[in-house]
Amino acid sequence: MDFIDEIKAIGARASKLVDQLQTEEATKNALVMPFVNALGYNVFDPTEVVPEFTADVGVKKGEKVDYAIMKDGGAIMLFECKSVGTNLDSAHASQLYRYFSVTKARIGVLTNGIVYRFFSDLEEPNKMDSKPFLEISILNLEGALIPELKKLTKSHFDEDSIIETAGELKYTREIKRILADQLVKPDDEFVRFFASQVYAGRLTQKAREQFTEIVRRAFRHFINDQISDRLKSALEQGTERPPADDGQPAAPEQETRSDVTTTEEELEGYHIVRAILREVVEPSRIVPRDVKTYFGVLLDDNNRKPFCRLHFNTAQKYIGVFDNPKKEEERVPIDSLDDIYRLAERLKATPAFYEG
Structure with a gap:
């Protein structure tokens, strides 16, 4: 070893x-x-x-x-x-x-x-x-x-x-650590720096409050764009990779990925699921797989080992959970991404299906 x-x-x-x-x-x-x-x-x-x-x-x-x-x-x-x-x-x-x-x-x-x-x-x-x-x-x-x-x-x-x-x-x-803090709550100095690069007017209290939210949102969008680009690249490469060899024929893909769009909400949902699962699974083994009808989160990039599915393409959003490894047992409706945390224990129980 x-x-x-x-x-x-x-x-x-x-x-x-x-x-x-x-x-x-x-x-x-x-x-x-x-x-x-x-x-x-x-x-x-x-x-x-x-x-x-x-x-x-x-x-x-x-x-x-x-x-x-x-x-x-x-x-x-x-x-x-x-x-x-x-x-x-x-x-x-x-x-x-x-x-x-x-x-x-x-x-x-x-x-x-x-x-x-x-x-x-x-x-x-x-x-x-x-x-x-x-x-x-x-x-x-x-x-x-x-x-x-x-x-x-x-x-x-x-x-x-x-x-x-x-x-x-x-x-x-x-x-x-500082960047992580600024992502959540930008301070005045941080906001003032970015505002000075794009805004010619006087930075009044009202303008500073407005730019605080603009900077926070722009920061988050930038990071999500970077993640999305990397994810799309990984998914494109994934179409050329052979299926994981677990001794059984691979489950067929439900859709081709050429017209798949990964949304910011799906990415945020994935990171919440990953944060929950990392308590019980090595983070590098928690892999996203986006297809046209849902965004999947898999163990070891293996279609036969799903943790959950994010069904975010309809007005009512759902989390598909697996209480056994072969079937999506239930689609739990959610009103906000924070509702995913209510499923933490069920999600953390899933790896036991695949690892005995």
Whole structure:
């Protein structure tokens, strides 16, 4: 089993255990130790992994951090662990901060067993940054972050290379967060910048309020257009791909795709479904398939493994749900896209039909 498969296996196990892990110690044993082991460090070898790592910090003697990853007798990575369910935004990481000043380690990890936040000292030497340069969830491991996580494994660990790319990762992450915030609620400075590019008049209070909504809407439309273009390209390529080989003949397509139009509502509905399903399925396996009469959401791009169908081409919109894998059991009427969330539990139950 390679590195990524090991991490995914830990994630699959974690999704079944989270309700049973009530303490920090249970979290460490069930999730954090296997994660450290997957990085290639032998948790049973004290020359590689030291639990309850102790060092004297100023006037405080004998303070401990949960794990220290060792190399050539020195610490290279420190782990501070919290119990599953702990909100890491408010978690106290005092040991981790203090140990940065008294060890040579330049990587600090704060985790609740599910989310792992990786810190360094990019802004001030020997002082851990307040914001991580990398954050991953073992329940939803983003493909783009896999190469960065792999750099932290024993066989690939190169501190200079890690620190070199850490700054770019950190600031890219922060910029994406800012853009996400602006997408929901553009602030005055953001609105003023765009308004100044297209509007020659004086930006009064009334004009600013008007442009706030215009900017928010334009931003969303731009992103949806980009997604739609990529989706259409994928669907066009999909017409040339052979059907998924699941040992049975593929179900026939109901319509040709040459005249299919993917709407903004369908895209928004798909992303809501994907957000719900990503709690139980790797997001890369949740694939859209648009045909003329409905917009399908499939497992592994396989027609025989539908999660649901979005019937948005009529005045009354419906979500087609599958309570067994062979038949669209029910079309549930919805009045708004938010109504999809009412079907969350039924949607999350669907993968069990296909994966035993």
